[in-house]
Amino acid sequence: MFGFRPPRFHSRMSRELYSRSHLDTAPPRYNGPFYPLDKSAFQKSIPVLAARVPASQTSSILRSEVTRKYLIGLPKIRPVVSDPSAPDGDKLVLLGVSDPVELSLESLKLIESNGNGFTHYNLVLDYDYWTTSELLQAILPEELREGAPVGFAATGHVAHVNLNDEYLPYKRTIGQLFLDKNKSIRTVVNKLDNIDTQFRFFQMEVIAGEPDFIVEHHESDCRFTFDFSRVYWNSRLHTEHDRIVQLVQPGEVLADVFAGVGPFAIPAAKKGCAVMANDLNPASYTYLCQNVKDNEVSDEVRTFCEDGRNFIRNVFRRVYDTPFPAYTGPKLSKTALRKLQKQTARDKPAIENPPSQEFKPSRRKIDHFVMNLPDSAILFLDAFRGVLTDKALREVYSTMPIIHCHCFTRELELEQAKIDIRQRVEEKLEASLQGDVEFKKVRSVAPGKEMYCVSFRLPPEVACNTKE
Ligand SMILES: C[S@@+](CC[C@H](N)C(=O)[O-])C[C@H]1O[C@@H](n2cnc3c(N)ncnc32)[C@H](O)[C@@H]1O
Structure with missing residues (x-):
């Protein structure tokens, strides 16, 4: 004592x-x-x-x-x-x-x-006790301690960082720390500055772990598999994916012009929408098809691999000629379906005289377009000119589809951003936007660069326009 x-x-x-x-x-x-x-x-x-x-x-x-x-x-x-x-x-x-x-x-x-x-x-x-941030403070020279990278974005088992030049000499150390301290991470990559201009995926360099880019990522109760080094994916868009999916109602038809590996298309299909999903990148298309299958929405999603402009021009006719079957209610999971089948067998007498079913027409009209290629989606809007010149087609469209078009703007003030985006959209459509037009700021992508989604109804005079 x-x-x-x-x-x-x-x-x-x-x-x-x-x-x-x-x-x-x-x-x-x-x-x-x-x-x-x-x-x-x-x-x-x-x-x-x-x-x-x-x-x-x-x-x-x-x-x-x-x-x-x-x-x-x-x-x-x-x-x-x-x-x-x-x-x-x-x-x-x-x-x-x-x-x-x-x-x-x-x-x-x-x-x-x-x-x-x-x-x-x-x-x-010991080493296992301290956090990445604490260890970096002990490892890095004094002038680099403040502002040292402590976090990463995870896509499946891949952690990605975007290291500033002054941290590059320590990239393997940083990679090792992220790997050691995060059990679900098997690969750490540093995103390089050059982004593939057409298909929007990043060049990346492995700084720790296995060079394995085939990830399985979960979002909105859906499973997405893809090669992170060959297709576009951004986990920061989760909220935007969700927002658009919330806007689309069960039974409606959605056309996704730049679908990637399916983060709008597949959750929308799961909630009961029919989807026409397109991506020009053959790798995205391959994984889109695989994800449709893995998430059991093959009856709800039709996939295409063509230029967005052609897709827009053809998709109205395709849905009209080969409509989606009538929507009959939410899709049941396999377990729920098995349960219902058992119950049906038990309650057979009641089922032999089913209540009369209300007639529901098949779906040949598109209700929404989503166009998430913010760098250039607005430039594709002219493809809507004349899409409904055919009389039979036009008759199905008592209301025009709503277009959700993503874009960038350098305008940082909301009102200025609205003016800038509206002007570019109207210029491309060669028509002014009528009725409700919604401008949703999605995120700031870089200093002085904002991502927005503008939602508007396709002006009928554009859709029915014959001039090229
Ligand atoms: C920004 S990503 C969005 C992907 C997906 N919608 C998402 O939210 O993750 C844009 C996608 O458009 C595809 N793309 C680029 N140019 C295209 C074109 N001309 N026609 C169709 N798809 C294109 C790219 O391959 C990429 O998958």
């Missing part, structure tokens, strides 16, 4: 702060090789005070208001451990101080009455 003299604190607050911040738990400064990291160099011993307490008494110290604030209180460190020198004896309750003089009188008394004195305990922290 130590002899002790309690310290004097000016207030309860200062004592609490004292006990929590007293231990230096920062990782040691690292001077080893940058790659591979010498993980053993991160080991650090911190002597802490421990109260010897019979196992049956530990809770009185852990729960008491008086002592609770002196507990070790470090993330991932359990406050009660076995005594290494007497594993079957008293437990050790770890405290966030290194000397009993740092404890208040009250807490000393409580520990005395429940325990068997104090001892020192060597708390050992």
Whole structure:
């Protein structure tokens, strides 16, 4: 047992702060090789005070208001451990101080009455203990510590970062840290600046892990498989994918001009829409088809691999000539279907005289277009000119489809952005937009560059226009 003299604190607050911040738990400064990291160099011993307490008494110290604030209180460190020198004896309750003089009188008394004195305990922290951010602070030179990359975007098992030039000498170290600290990550890539201008996917360099880009990614209860190095995918668009899918009602028909691997098309189909989905990138098309199959929406989604302009020109006729069957209600999962079949077998007599079914027509009209190619989607709008010149086709369209067209603008103010986007859309359509026009800011993509989605009804005079 130590002899002790309690310290004097000016207030309860200062004592609490004292006990929590007293231990230096920062990782040691690292001077080893940058790659591979010498993980053993991160080991650090911190002597802490421990109260010897019979196992049956530990809770009185852990729960008491008086002592609770002196507990070790470090993330991932359990406050009660076995005594290494007497594993079957008293437990050790770890405290966030290194000397009993740092404890208040009250807490000393409580520990005395429940325990068997104090001892020192060597708390050992190592590479596994610290976060990526803490380790980077110990590894990087001082001038790079502020602003060091600490996060990444994950697509399936691939973590991607966008390293500034000054961090490139440390890219493999950073990659190793992300890999070590995140169990679901198997590959870390650094996105290079050059984006494929046509199909919008990034060039990337593996900085850690396996060079395996075929990911399985989950979004909106759908499973997407794709080769991240050959197709476009951006997990930051999740909210936008969801928003558009919410706008489309079950039973409606959606045409997705730049469908990618299906993040609008497949969730929409799952909720009961019929979808015409197109992408010009053969790799996107391949994975789009696979995702349609994997998500069991082959009856709801028809896939195409052609230029968006041709797709727009042909899709009205295609849906008209080969309509989608009538919508008969939400699609059931396999389990729900099996349950219903069992129930149907049980209730056979009732089913033999089914209630008369309301007639529902097949679907030959497109209700929505989505055009997510923000760099140039507006330039494709002229393809809508004259799409309904055929009289039979036009008759199906008592209301015109709504077009959700994504675009970029350099205008940062909403009102200015609206003017800029509207002007470019109307110029391309050669008509003014009537009725409700919605401008939704999707995200800021870069300083001075905003992504928007403008939603408007296709003006009938555009659709019926014959002039080229
Ligand atoms: C920005 S991505 C959007 C993909 C998907 N809709 C999404 O939200 O993830 C644009 C897509 O348009 C495709 N694309 C580019 N040019 C095209 C064209 N002329 N016709 C059809 N698709 C095109 C690209 O391959 C890419 O998959």
